[in-house]
Amino acid sequence: MSLSRLLGCLAALLVVATLALVGRVVGTEWSSLGASNASLQAVDQLRLALVAAEMISRERGPANGALGGPADDPALRQALSAARARTDQALANLQAALPVDAGPPARRDAAARVAAAGTALASARAEVDRIVARTRDERAPQAIRDAVYGMVAVVPRLSAVTSLAAAEAQQAYPALGDTVQLARLCSELRENTGLLGSHFTAALARQQPFSPLERRLIEQTRGRIDELRFLMGIRLGASGQPQAVQHAWQTVELRYFQNMTQLLERVIAAGEGDGRYGLDPAGFAALYVPEMNTILGLRDVLLAQAREDAQTEHRRAMRVLVLVLTASGALLAVLGFALLVVHRRILRPLVQTTNALRALADSRTEAPLPLQSTHEEMAAVIGAARALQVQTRQREALERERDGLIAQLREQSNTDFLTHLPNRRAFLAAAEGVLAQAKRLGFDVVLVMLDVDNFKQLNDTLGHACGDQALIAVANAVRSALRLGDLAARFGGEEFVVLLSHCDSAQGMRLAERLRELIGATPFDCGTEAPVRVTASLGVAASDTHGPALDRLLAQADTAMYRAKQAGRNQVILAEPAEAH
Numbered sequence: 001m002s003l004s005r006l007l008g009c010l011a012a013l014l015v016v017a018t019l020a021l022v023g024r025v026v027g028t029e030w031s032s033l034g035a036s037n038a039s040l041q042a043v044d045q046l047r048l049a050l051v052a053a054e055m056i057s058r059e060r061g062p063a064n065g066a067l068g069g070p071a072d073d074p075a076l077r078q079a080l081s082a083a084r085a086r087t088d089q090a091l092a093n094l095q096a097a098l099p100v101d102a103g104p105p106a107r108r109d110a111a112a113r114v115a116a117a118g119t120a121l122a123s124a125r126a127e128v129d130r131i132v133a134r135t136r137d138e139r140a141p142q143a144i145r146d147a148v149y150g151m152v153a154v155v156p157r158l159s160a161v162t163s164l165a166a167a168e169a170q171q172a173y174p175a176l177g178d179t180v181q182l183a184r185l186c187s188e189l190r191e192n193t194g195l196l197g198s199h200f201t202a203a204l205a206r207q208q209p210f211s212p213l214e215r216r217l218i219e220q221t222r223g224r225i226d227e228l229r230f231l232m233g234i235r236l237g238a239s240g241q242p243q244a245v246q247h248a249w250q251t252v253e254l255r256y257f258q259n260m261t262q263l264l265e266r267v268i269a270a271g272e273g274d275g276r277y278g279l280d281p282a283g284f285a286a287l288y289v290p291e292m293n294t295i296l297g298l299r300d301v302l303l304a305q306a307r308e309d310a311q312t313e314h315r316r317a318m319r320v321l322v323l324v325l326t327a328s329g330a331l332l333a334v335l336g337f338a339l340l341v342v343h344r345r346i347l348r349p350l351v352q353t354t355n356a357l358r359a360l361a362d363s364r365t366e367a368p369l370p371l372q373s374t375h376e377e378m379a380a381v382i383g384a385a386r387a388l389q390v391q392t393r394q395r396e397a398l399e400r401e402r403d404g405l406i407a408q409l410r411e412q413s414n415t416d417f418l419t420h421l422p423n424r425r426a427f428l429a430a431a432e433g434v435l436a437q438a439k440r441l442g443f444d445v446v447l448v449m450l451d452v453d454n455f456k457q458l459n460d461t462l463g464h465a466c467g468d469q470a471l472i473a474v475a476n477a478v479r480s481a482l483r484l485g486d487l488a489a490r491f492g493g494e495e496f497v498v499l500l501s502h503c504d505s506a507q508g509m510r511l512a513e514r515l516r517e518l519i520g521a522t523p524f525d526c527g528t529e530a531p532v533r534v535t536a537s538l539g540v541a542a543s544d545t546h547g548p549a550l551d552r553l554l555a556q557a558d559t560a561m562y563r564a565k566q567a568g569r570n571q572v573i574l575a576e577p578a579e580a581h
């Protein structure tokens with residue numbers, strides 16, 4: 001696997017792992033935000049449910065007043081219809097906060113329960129109205145009691161709704177548990193204190209002692225009130241309760257539990273005695289209800305506290321989420337930047353350098369290298385590769401130069417520098433090749449040995465430079481007499497040699513003779529008045545007579561040439577067959 005591929009895989013892995021981690025953290029904080037939002041909603045619903053229950057309870061005050069008062073008292077009727085309007089509004093508010101066809105089954109059930117409470121309330125009100133329409137004398141005590149307890153029975157119908165809201169608030173944000181439960185206990189306490197007042201209504205209206213049933217109900221309700229006071233006292237007495245809550249609880253203790261003790265003892269004593277209360281239901285309510293409502297004050301403080309706690313939690317969750325999102329964004333940005341830097345500053349130059357080095361290994365020096373890196377190590381690698389590239393280019397240039405020189409030297413070592421004809425060495429090598437071919441293919445060759453006559457004398461009389469000119473003139477004559485495929489060379493000093501391919505002795509003699517004439521007829525300039533000429537003596541040896549061995553042909557031609565010299569120079573002598581042996 002290539003390094004870039006490996007790094008690509010690692011980068012992808014890193015990005016995926018980071019995204020998973022970020023997703024997990026953001027998801028957790030997002031659900032924490034959702035939970036705190038849900039707890040806020042649940043606290044609001046709990047408040048609406050408790051207020052609705054309170055309004056139904058409070059409606060019992062004017063209802064009891066109307067049941068105990070004269071049939072056509074406009075003040076009582078007005079108070080009752082105002083209380084009913086408040087209750088209807090509170091129920092409508094609660095109904096609006098509970099979606100009927102959305103959410104989990106318990107929630108839909110809660111909405112149905114509110115609707116059922118509304119229906120039960122309507123029938124309880126109808127019962128109250130039926131009794132109130134009668135004259136006071138026509139109102140049977142049992143009928144009043146039934147009407148009162150018809151109203152009383154409506155409130156518990158909302159308890160499922162309040163417990164659902166309290167449970168949801170608590171589930172979303174467990175720290176709210178104590179506060180919402182205390183708010184519910186407050187509501188229940190308020191309901192029971194109201195109920196206690198309602199138990200007195202019929203007896204106060206009739207100014208008669210309590211019936212056994214009323215006595216039992218009063219005892220039960222007082223017992224429940226004491227129980228609730230105890231439960232709340234334990235929780236509210238614990239340290240850590242906010243000041244506002246402690247103050248509200250102390251107010252309830254003072255104004256309801258202490259201030260009302262005397263009034264309640266007096267009414268109960270009269271109810272258990274002669275039935276002379278000294279006040280009617282409305283009078284009792286005027287004294288009792290304001291003190292009882294301090295419990296609602298405590299409830300509202302608790303609900304406000306729960307809402308504030310939920311809001312604080314919501315703000316905290318929002319802050320954490322924003323922080324997590326910002327940190328995640330920053331982390332991803334840093335990661336992306338780091339990967340980009342690694343890719344641009346390390347990986348890409350490395351790959352480019354690797355390609356350049358690979359190309360160098362294949363003797364290709366044109367592959368581009370990255371521009372200089374700012375990183376020490378990369379700069380060193382790129383610098384080394386660049387130096388290698390430059391060195392390779394220089395080496396290649398030197399090698400080219402060397403090859404040229406070698407070729408030139410080879411050329412020079414095979415060529416006579418004066419006449420530019422091949423020298424003895426080159427001739428011997430080439431002639432061996434031609435003779436080998438002649439043997440193989442069966443054609444004849446002729447070797448002509450040529451020596452310039454009286455050359456020493458020429459040198460001595462006209463100078464060495466003139467001798468050189470003579471040699472150049474002879475070489476030119478030899479060159480012009482040759483056919484394609486023939487070989488000619490300066491064999492040494494003033495001696496030349498010619499090897500004629502596909503040639504017999506007769507043809508060789510003719511060519512040698514023509515060459516002799518040509519040399520003798522070729523003038524050259526030696527700075528003298530008249531141009532100078534030289535002659536040459538030539539010895540001819542043919543393979544058809546002497547065989548195709550080079551040394552034998554050379555020796556025979558040389559001997560023939562010597563004889564030509566002896567015979568007076570400027571002539572051509574064919575080697576005798578006898579000389580072949």
Ligand SMILES: Nc1nc2c(ncn2[C@@H]2O[C@H](COP(=O)(O)OP(=O)(O)OP(=O)(O)O)[C@@H](O)[C@H]2O)c(=O)[nH]1
Nearest residue numbers: 452453454455456457459464465467468493494565
């Ligand atoms: N100018 C010049 N002279 C050369 C060169 N090579 C050999 N010589 C001279 O050629 C002469 C050869 O002389 P000899 O061997 O006596 O032969 P010759 O004078 O031609 O006499 P014959 O061959 O008998 O006609 C010597 O004086 C060499 O110094 C050369 O390249 N240039």
